[in-house]
Amino acid sequence: MDRRTFLKTSAIITGVGLMPKHGIFSKEKEVVSLVIVKNGSPAQMADKVFEMLGGVSRFVSRGDYVLIKPNLSWDRSPEYAATTNPELVSAVVTQCYKAGAKKVLIVDNTCNDARRCYKNCQIQEIASKAGADMRFVRDSHFIETDIPGGTNIKHWPIYKEVFEVDKLINMPILKHHSLPQVTIGFKNMMGLLGGNRGRIHRPFPENIVDINRVIVPQLTIVDAIKILRRNGPSGGNLKDVEELNTVIAGTDRVLVDAWSARIFGKDPNTLKYLKLAHEVGMGEIDTEKFKPVTFTY
Amino acid sequence: MKKNRSITFRRTAQIAFLGLFILTILQATYPFHPWIPPELFLWADPLTAIVTQLAGRFFDPVFLIALLVLFSPFVFGRAFCGWICPLGTTIDISDRIIANKNYRSFRKYRSLKTIILVTIVLFALFGIQLSWYMDPLPILWRSLGILGMSFFFLLTDTVLNGFINAGIFPDTVLNIQDKISFALFPVATPRFLMLFLPFFIILGILLLSKISRRFWCRNLCPLGALLGLLSKFSPFQRVVNEESCTSCSICQKKCKMDAIEDDFYSTEKSECILCLNCCKDCPTDAITYKFQSPKTMRSSIDLTRRSFIGTGTAALFGSSLFRLNILNPSGTDRLIRPPGALKEDDFMERCIRCGECVRICATSGGCLQMSLLETGLEGLLTPISKFRIGYCEYNCNLCGQICPTKAIQPLNLEEKQEIKTGTAIFLKDRCIPYRLNEDCIVCEEHCPLPKKAIILEVKEFIDPRTREKRMVSYPYINPDLCTGCGICENKCPLEGEVGIIITREGEGRF
Numbered sequence: 001m002d003r004r005t006f007l008k009t010s011a012i013i014t015g016v017g018l019m020p021k022h023g024i025f026s027k028e029k030e031v032v033s034l035v036i037v038k039n040g041s042p043a044q045m046a047d048k049v050f051e052m053l054g055g056v057s058r059f060v061s062r063g064d065y066v067l068i069k070p071n072l073s074w075d076r077s078p079e080y081a082a083t084t085n086p087e088l089v090s091a092v093v094t095q096c097y098k099a100g101a102k103k104v105l106i107v108d109n110t111c112n113d114a115r116r117c118y119k120n121c122q123i124q125e126i127a128s129k130a131g132a133d134m135r136f137v138r139d140s141h142f143i144e145t146d147i148p149g150g151t152n153i154k155h156w157p158i159y160k161e162v163f164e165v166d167k168l169i170n171m172p173i174l175k176h177h178s179l180p181q182v183t184i185g186f187k188n189m190m191g192l193l194g195g196n197r198g199r200i201h202r203p204f205p206e207n208i209v210d211i212n213r214v215i216v217p218q219l220t221i222v223d224a225i226k227i228l229r230r231n232g233p234s235g236g237n238l239k240d241v242e243e244l245n246t247v248i249a250g251t252d253r254v255l256v257d258a259w260s261a262r263i264f265g266k267d268p269n270t271l272k273y274l275k276l277a278h279e280v281g282m283g284e285i286d287t288e289k290f291k292p293v294t295f296t297y
Numbered sequence: 298m299k300k301n302r303s304i305t306f307r308r309t310a311q312i313a314f315l316g317l318f319i320l321t322i323l324q325a326t327y328p329f330h331p332w333i334p335p336e337l338f339l340w341a342d343p344l345t346a347i348v349t350q351l352a353g354r355f356f357d358p359v360f361l362i363a364l365l366v367l368f369s370p371f372v373f374g375r376a377f378c379g380w381i382c383p384l385g386t387t388i389d390i391s392d393r394i395i396a397n398k399n400y401r402s403f404r405k406y407r408s409l410k411t412i413i414l415v416t417i418v419l420f421a422l423f424g425i426q427l428s429w430y431m432d433p434l435p436i437l438w439r440s441l442g443i444l445g446m447s448f449f450f451l452l453t454d455t456v457l458n459g460f461i462n463a464g465i466f467p468d469t470v471l472n473i474q475d476k477i478s479f480a481l482f483p484v485a486t487p488r489f490l491m492l493f494l495p496f497f498i499i500l501g502i503l504l505l506s507k508i509s510r511r512f513w514c515r516n517l518c519p520l521g522a523l524l525g526l527l528s529k530f531s532p533f534q535r536v537v538n539e540e541s542c543t544s545c546s547i548c549q550k551k552c553k554m555d556a557i558e559d560d561f562y563s564t565e566k567s568e569c570i571l572c573l574n575c576c577k578d579c580p581t582d583a584i585t586y587k588f589q590s591p592k593t594m595r596s597s598i599d600l601t602r603r604s605f606i607g608t609g610t611a612a613l614f615g616s617s618l619f620r621l622n623i624l625n626p627s628g629t630d631r632l633i634r635p636p637g638a639l640k641e642d643d644f645m646e647r648c649i650r651c652g653e654c655v656r657i658c659a660t661s662g663g664c665l666q667m668s669l670l671e672t673g674l675e676g677l678l679t680p681i682s683k684f685r686i687g688y689c690e691y692n693c694n695l696c697g698q699i700c701p702t703k704a705i706q707p708l709n710l711e712e713k714q715e716i717k718t719g720t721a722i723f724l725k726d727r728c729i730p731y732r733l734n735e736d737c738i739v740c741e742e743h744c745p746l747p748k749k750a751i752i753l754e755v756k757e758f759i760d761p762r763t764r765e766k767r768m769v770s771y772p773y774i775n776p777d778l779c780t781g782c783g784i785c786e787n788k789c790p791l792e793g794e795v796g797i798i799i800t801r802e803g804e805g806r807f
Contacts, residue, residue, distance in 0.1 A: 075692050075745075111743060111788075113661050113690055114484045115327060120692070133468075136475050136484040140458055178753050178770065179738045198739040198790025202729065236691075237747035 032293050034250035034259060040297040042225060045247040046091030049221060052293055053249065059219050062100030064166040067107070068092060068132070069217070071173050071188055074234045075112035075120050081226040082235040083121035084173045088223050088247065090123075092169065093130040105161060108191040109137045111234070142194030150210040152203065157194035162215055170217035170253070174224040174260050176232030176240075179204050180273055182264045183233055184257040185220040186212050187273075205273035209280060212253070220256045222248040224263060248292070254283025255290055262287050304577050307379070311386040318383040322442045325653055326481055327661035329695050335653060336701035338383070338434050343367040344417070344520040345435065345649055348428035349702050351421040353646040357703060370527035374534065378514055378521050379553075379570030384433035388503060388511055389553075396506040403509055403516065404555065407568070410515075410522035412608050417519055419612035425619045429650040429678070431519050439652030439678070440499040443489060443667075446656065450482045487659035490683060491667040495652070511553045515568065525567030532588045535564045535575065541583040548575035548584060619675060632672055633682040633781060633799055635665055636689060636716045637697040637706040640806045647704035650678040654696035654705055661695060663687025664783055680705075682718065684783030684799055689718065691745035691782060706807050719781030720802040721750070721774050728796030730771045734758045740785035740797050741772050750778035751785060776803060 035052040037045040050056040060066055070084035078086055089106070096104045106127055110117040114136050118124040124134050142157035162168065172188035179201060180187060186208050190197055192215055200207045224246040228235045235241070246263060250256040254277045258268035268274050268285050278285035318338055325335040336359075339345055346363035350356060366377055378385050413431055420427045429435050457477075460470045478484050505512035514521050535557075542561060549557040552575060556568035576584045635654055638644050650667070658665035658680075664687035665680045672679055680696070682689065694713035697705045708716060721740075725731040741751040753770040760767070781799045789795040 075690065112745075113327070115479055116661065116690060116692060119328070133472075134475075135471060136478055138474075138484060140461075178741055179736060196790055196792070198737070198788060201737050201739055201790070202735050204736065231747065231749055233742055234745055235747075236745060240747075 033252050034248075034255055034290065034292040036259065036263075036292045036294045037247045037249075038294070038296040039245045042085050042087035042247075043091040043094075044297065045225075046088055046095060046221070048295055048297075049247055049249040050095050052295060053219075053251075056095045056099040059169070060096050060099035060101050060167055064096075064099075064101045065164070066096045066101045066104045066167045066169060067161055067165040068096075068104060068169045068171055069108065069188060069191055070106065070123060070171040070223075071175075071191065072106075072108035072117050072121050072123055073111045073191060075116040076235060077120055078122055079226070079238065079241065080235045081173060081175065081228040081241045082233065083117070084123065084171050085223045085225045086122040086126040088221070088225065089171060090126045090130040090132070092171065092221060093127050093132040096169075097131055101167075104132045105135060105165065106132045107135050107137050107159065107161070109159070109193065109197075110191070137194075139194065145214060147210050147214050149213055152206040153200075153210040156211065158211075158215065159192040159194070162192055167219075168215070168217040170220040172220070172222055173227070174222055174244075174248075174264055175228040175235070176230055176264075178232070180208075180271055182261050182266050182271070184222055184260045185217070185253050186257055186277065189215045189217075205276045208273050209277050209282070212277065212282065217253060219251060220249065220253050222256060222260045224248060224260065227264065250292070252283040252290075254278050254285055255287075258285045258287050259292055301577060303573050307573055310380045311389065314381045315383045315386040318437070319441060322438065322446065322656065323481055325442065325657045325660075325699055327483075327657070327693065327695060328479075329657070329698065335657075335699055337362075339438065339649065339651055339653075339701040341366050342432065342434045342520065344414075344428050344432050344523055345702070347523075348417055348421040348432075349426060349647055349649060351418070352424055352426040353643060353702070354424070355647075359701075366524075367527070370524045370531055372531055372533055374528035374531040374566055374569055374571055375521060375524045376533075376571040377524055378518075379572040382433060382514075382520075384437040384502070384518075385511070385514055385570070387437065388506060388513060391503045392506045392510050392553075395503065396510045397508060398510060403512075406516040408604070410517050410519055411526070412604060413517065414519035414522040414526075415605065415608050416612050416615075419609055420616050420619075423613070423616035423620070424646060425616045426646045426648070428519070429648075431517065432649065433513075433518055433520055435649045435651040436495075436498060436502070439495050439650060439655075439667075442656040443652045443659075444492060444496055444499070446482070447487050447489065447492070447659075450486055453477060454486055481660075483660045483663065487663060488686065489655070489659070489666060490686070491669055491678065494669065494678065495667070509555070514570070515554055522567075528566045528569075531566060532590065533571075533586065534566060534589055535569060535571075536585050536587055536589055537562045538583040538585070541581045543581055543583075545580060547578050547580065551575060551578045631798070632668075632801060633684070633719045633783070633804070634806070635680055635682065635696045635705045636694070636713050636718050636780075637708045638718075638806060639704055639706065644704050644806075645675055645679070647702040648679050649702055649704075651701060652678075652680075653699045653701065654680050657695045657699050658687070661693045662690035664689050664787070665696060682783060682799070684786035685795065686787075688784040688787035689782040691784075715780070717780050717803050717805045719783075719799040719804050720776050720779045721781065721783075721785050721797050721799050722802070723772065723774065723797050724795070727791060727794055728772070729791065730769055732796075734760070734767075734769050736770050737790065738770055738772065739788050739790050741770075743784045743788045745782065745784060746778055746780070748778060750775050750780070 037048045070089045074082040076082040093104050143160045145158040146155045175183050177183035224244045230240040248260050261268045284290045321335040324331040340359045341362045343363040346360035417427050457474045461467045502513045554568045556565045655665045664682040666683045667678045668681045697707045729737040744751045758769045783799045785797045
């Protein structure tokens with residue numbers, strides 16, 4: 001056996017020897033892009049989501065500056081399901097810090113008075129305890145941003161930290177909304193916009209997709225613990241609230257919205273903005289083809 | 298030395314009361330957890346108490362606090378003016394810079410304030426509230442609460458933004474900015490429509506000192522006149538030791554109120570505000586303040602019978618003019634009062650234009666503004682809702698909580714959420730779905746009612762140009778549900794003239 005053969009053989013043997021292990025490893029840790037967790041407490045479900053997606057370190061690295069965008073838009077207490085579940089938000093904040101995040105920022109450009117919203121939805125209180133930095137959004141915090149490839153919107157004032165953070169986590173709540181029928185991740189990004197936001201509604205599908213061209217969350221976690229069936233997005237009637245105890249999360253924002261819509265009882269293909277987002281290549285819309293990994297407590 | 302100490306004591310008291318006054322203003326904010334009622338000074342104001350209750354024909358026990366101030370002249374004369382009145386202190390502070398300190402006697406104008414007082418009281422008898430024009434405490438409340446606060450806010454915001462833009466500890470500064478916002482102001486700088494009128498009123502009052510020190514207090518303040526009338530018999534008074542007095546006239550020149558007569562012994566007690574400056578400045582220490590039988594003191598009535606009758610007749614005609622004048626001659630259907638406001642006549646009689654509701658609304662929703670002439674001359678500076686500036690927060694009832702005269706009734710949150718201040722109507726020539734046949738729904742999405750008062754009707758529309766069919770959501774109002782909170786008008790994405798407005802249709806008044 002000459003040296004060349006020896007090296008070759010040993011390399012092959014080493015390779016083969018490593019292969020099964022590697023194979024098992026990759027099978028176990030297959031990159032999951034969509035998970036649905038049910039029936040746990042908000043904190044349990046948040047932890048499980050990250051565990052199933054491959055650990056929080058997949059999304060947040062040591063020293064990262066993380067922006068979480070929940071829905072704080074309305075002056076309602078959490079039971080009305082108009083705003084994101086505060087315990088879920090705080091559990092995600094905790095996870096981010098566990099992964100070594102340097103700072104976790106939470107903001108929303110609210111529809112009602114910001115101080116009322118931040119307080120009444122309880123995220124300010126609970127998420128601050130977990131160490132999150134809550135900040136009010138001011139006019140001076142927006143910068144006019146070009147939207148390359150925008151079909152209808154060429155530029156819009158966008159919250160400037162969006163472009164300074166390392167990671168963006170979108171945490172919408174699943175709600176009824178009379179324009180897109182249901183509001184999930186894409187629409188939630190409107191909370192990072194300034195300007196006359198009412199104009200985004202015309203035409204809604206093109207505009208919301210344009211906005212999401214420049215605001216790109218690395219992870220979307222949809223709160224479907226309590227959902228608002230009617231009179232959304234502001235709600236205010238407990239009869240319109242339904243408890244689903246579900247959290248949907250994933251990296252493909254179109255697929256997350258598609259599955260959330262399906263859970264809400266809507267065919268994703270009837271949501272114009274989602275179809276458009278799929279067409280411009282933002283993600284998958286076919287809920288039959290792309291199934292989530294599910295876990296039920 | 299002892300004399301200086303008493304001056305220090307007086308100044309400390311003045312600053313403390315001004316501080317307390319500012320504290321009541323600072324506390325008039327969302328979240329509303331006052332530990333001193335923001336209305337305190339206005340309740341304690343005997344002029345507001347008498348005139349408002351007289352004009353409005355009602356009794357409210359909170360005004361009994363005013364008796365403390367009203368009876369104080371029977372012992373201490375006009376000490377309220379010299380020691381407590383926050384406008385007096387403000388004038389004292391500004392007088393240090395702008396006052397003409399040269400001694401100039403304007404005694405003939407002194408009776409003006411009594412004429413003003415009598416006019417205000419007579420108008421009140423005829424049911425017309427005028428005290429707010431001249432009452433120092435409401436004047437100062439709206440000046441500091443609305444003007445001062447916004448100015449301070451703008452200043453802090455500009456300075457802090459400067460730090461942030463320069464990159465000096467931006468995170469820390471942002472946190473400070475948010476904390477200030479949460480404690481004192483709304484997040485965005487409050488903006489007001491009617492700043493120049495209150496500004497010119499307070500500026501005028503301060504600039505009058507160019508003529509003489511405390512010109513306002515000497516000649517114009519009706520509250521001072523009221524307390525002065527009751528001071529005639531106060532036993533605590535200025536006493537001059539005739540043996541040591543050298544008639545040097547320093548005391549007369551130094552007197553803020555020009556209350557010392559030419560013999561330097563006698564004092565016009567309805568003018569003396571017990572500031573103690575004369576004791577301090579007397580080179581021979583001849584002046585003291587002590588209790589003495591009031592009988593020895595001279596007293597003059599500064600209003601003659603003739604001028605009293607003249608004032609009375611003028612007041613009668615004047616108030617008839619107000620009565621004959623049509624309330625709100627113009628823009629009547631856009632005049633939206635705060636939720637819980639009394640009926641227009643009663644509202645006008647009770648509203649003292651202190652601006653408390655406007656100040657607190659600016660921290661939560663921000664629809665209330667002081668009116669100029671939209672509500673007629675009579676309605677000057679009364680609060681009205683301007684929905685393009687703000688809207689009525691569904692979960693807020695603070696304007697009623699804070700109104701010192703209950704011109705806006707204190708409603709609990711459930712009552713306030715049900716009270717109707719008006720009804721929204723669509724202007725179909727402007728509203729996007731009706732005009733352009735495109736979806737908009739911004740008003741519907743913001744409607745805060747549990748069962749939305751704006752309902753969408755989806756109808757098929759065929760574009761005449763392209764013959765394409767599309768489904769459009771056309772909004773309409775359920776007038777039984779709409780409370781007129783105005784968030785729809787506020788959030789309407791049209792620029793300039795809006796597609797939905799609030800009218801007085803169906804408004805509920807008390």
